[in-house]
Amino acid sequence: MSEVQQVSRRRGGRQARQALRAAPKTEDARPVRAGLDGGSFKPLKESDIFRIHEAALTVLETVGMADAPPSCIDYITKAGGILADNGRLLFPRALVEDTLAKAARKFVLHGQSPEHDLEPWGSKVHFGTAGAAVSIVDPFTKQYRHSNIQDLYDLSRLADRMDNIHFFQRMVVPRDLPEPADMDFNTCYASVSGTTKHVGSSWVNPKHLEKSLEMLHYIAGGEGKWRARPFVSQSNCFVVPPLKFTEDACACLEVAVRGGMPVLLLSAGQAGATSPAALAGCIVQEVAEVLAGLVYVNAIKPGHPAIFGTWPFVSDLRTGAMSGGSGEQALLSAACGQMAQFYDLTGGAPAGMTDSKLPDAQGGYEKGYNHALAANSGLNMIYESAGMHASLLGACFESLVIDNDSIGAVLRTVRGIEISEDSLSVEAIRQVCTQGPGHFLGHDQTLSLMETEYVYPQVGDRTSPKEWVEQGETDAVEKAHKKVREVLSTHYPRHISDKMDEEIRARFDIKIDRADMTAGNGRWERSA
């Protein structure tokens, strides 16, 4: 190639690059997106998975569950369960196997906008939030202050704008609403008002859930439309590990199932405290407990959408405190991803928590390896993946933005390496080395891949030290804070129109002012 050709080619390259970057990208052309196929990380061998399954069946058949409330006993004994003399409810192997045969598979988790519908099955990976933090972390002042309903709404609309956060489960407890009825109802309201992504929420009393369902019917345009596209799922702790049902949650579960609301069957044993310290045993107990929940759901209504929510946590055995950022946690969550795939059920587990109180280096690396291993296991629904600190005690706006970048990079690793005649690049190498300029910078292949194969962080910094100094030496928290303010001072979603909101307020006791859900209220506009 002559020098003139090279120059012209390079200029063509620049033009092509500009054109590419100017064109709006469709979801499919993005380098990463919801539902990429994982499964390249397999901490458990196939024989291990089978042994865990067998052990879980033995536990269910011989140890069973304590404290089942009457309606639960009724449903499960009618299905084939046995109430033992010691009061424990036993699950014969055949009952569990029958349940697995009829359990719901390949159900969509809907968004209020269809563009956010999720198909969480196989080894397809989705990241989202979750948690019941009681504090908001201010990384500048290092203060933990009580979280409130406005925070929850703000977190919801911030998550709405984070490309790699695919669903929003409520992150904080609104401590300004001490009445459980207000808290449950307004948690749901604030979440569905802030985002059109699929929402997860939680209720402590079935009456609160019934009222929330009324509101959701209204937002959906009627009960039929809600049931066709339920866009809220219930995060339900039906079990207090080890192996005990909990009455209120069981009551809420029954209402959710009858009300057409998908349920996340959440068992949150903490290894070394409420589940065995041996990681294998911790998984056995998780699987047994969630299978018990699955039997219950399917006894109420066969085929009702239920997420296999094995949520193992880890203890620091020196103190008994939870350690959500540990390597042990990453292993457990990834292994749970494999167990759900074994059952061909939609699996959910936590990954991306940290024990650090701040979005510092520790917060970063703990989230990084947990994201990477859980996602590459092919876990379908990765909860608690963004914004959480102090093993779920604190939520942080800036972290939600920072974690969105970590997740984007990890999703790129889930996507993997494409192998084809073209991508193997023998011809490109030959051209560059024997005819071309000796580098690949302006090569057609490079230009064609730059927007579709490479992920660029939203706030992550890739400048040189020199440029970085010129730009003010900002760290990750400072850059994220700028993004938080940019989004939260402008993005006030109106998928629930002012008119509809007015009618909701007329029927229900909404604890957040509409003015605080409207641009120009001054909350996020003031300078840092």
Added chain:
Amino acid sequence: MSEVQQVSRRRGGRQARQALRAAPKTEDARPVRAGLDGGSFKPLKESDIFRIHEAALTVLETVGMADAPPSCIDYITKAGGILADNGRLLFPRALVEDTLAKAARKFVLHGQSPEHDLEPWGSKVHFGTAGAAVSIVDPFTKQYRHSNIQDLYDLSRLADRMDNIHFFQRMVVPRDLPEPADMDFNTCYASVSGTTKHVGSSWVNPKHLEKSLEMLHYIAGGEGKWRARPFVSQSNCFVVPPLKFTEDACACLEVAVRGGMPVLLLSAGQAGATSPAALAGCIVQEVAEVLAGLVYVNAIKPGHPAIFGTWPFVSDLRTGAMSGGSGEQALLSAACGQMAQFYDLTGGAPAGMTDSKLPDAQGGYEKGYNHALAANSGLNMIYESAGMHASLLGACFESLVIDNDSIGAVLRTVRGIEISEDSLSVEAIRQVCTQGPGHFLGHDQTLSLMETEYVYPQVGDRTSPKEWVEQGETDAVEKAHKKVREVLSTHYPRHISDKMDEEIRARFDIKIDRADMTAGNGRWERSA
């Protein structure tokens, strides 16, 4: 169990716990250590690996390498290589296959202390440093200052005390030594003086290497003892990608091979710049280049220890700048781990770099997912894994300590989940649920596993927000800095005795004062 029994059991538990923690742990009883078996993360399928291998052979056979110096041409054409009319050296498939048949396998990388000997083969994982940073990062002032020979020595002895850093390859360029001869020699001297772990270093001129070998013979106690246990390997960039030999490095390579020094055959193509933007093609070129190096080494001396150093880097294609912290980087390094296992060669690649200029949240998460995926691929030698910033332009003392914790947790994930009758815990679950206290805190299994199965960070913080406030709200950098000062004010290794050092100084031009290598010099004692 009666309440009295429970209490007594709990007390027994505390005593057992104290006894366990007081006893010194042997290396085998540590929850993580050098050489754990990876291989659970497989971004490439077997057929992918074979296609990459085939493509690399085609590249070597038909495109070959440019700019081979005369002695290299001589060695390789005698072995069966062909010098083409265009001056490129071609490697017929049979030559590569013959080389692979006779290449060194299962060679130990020695430490000066045998306790640090590494056995980097199969899918056994080792973490270490590397890099040629030109700056030291001060995370408190956000300054990048020129690195010097004292920094290198200090980094070496800090790494000596970091349990999860298994080898030390020089991290910084001593910019206070502008003469290449001084730089090469003193880099080697400072590194071997600071640590008894295996050292990697680099030379720009064969004469500098010869002089360094003299010193190494002396430290070892004679050339014979050096050759029996060579404790320094040469990091050698024999190739300037794409596919060009570089003369000085080739000369150094030949001296190393003849001198019994293991070589790291390092090809550092940067995807989208000096290697193809398609990740698969980037790996093809890496593999082809390192195979060319392997042919060269084995043509000089069959079976000489050589590390398969496919070091792919990534470009940010918007700017052409290197992005060592990206998700693409994690994929490439992990895939290279798989390629080395395919050839049954000792593989080395980088993981744990970051584009962040500081040990902040970005620095953390980029390191976290890169550590996790490279290690779980079973990559034998993970370079650049600690202390590096700004895509290798800066090295940071505090980061070395922070990264040691990240690596410890990741090594726990490499160790995986033990599956056995005991670990599956059916009996433990039965006891706790039907006879015991309803929790696992004081259970025998928990006590027996707390020191052998769970990794505790050295500086990572797991306190509650309340305790954290009481303890002064320290972040990761502040805690790490304390550790840095604690180690560097006290740990002045004397495996090279004062007497031997004096004799070395009499024979060679050492550019670092012995006083600065001796406790009480005031460098690290002064308050922060």
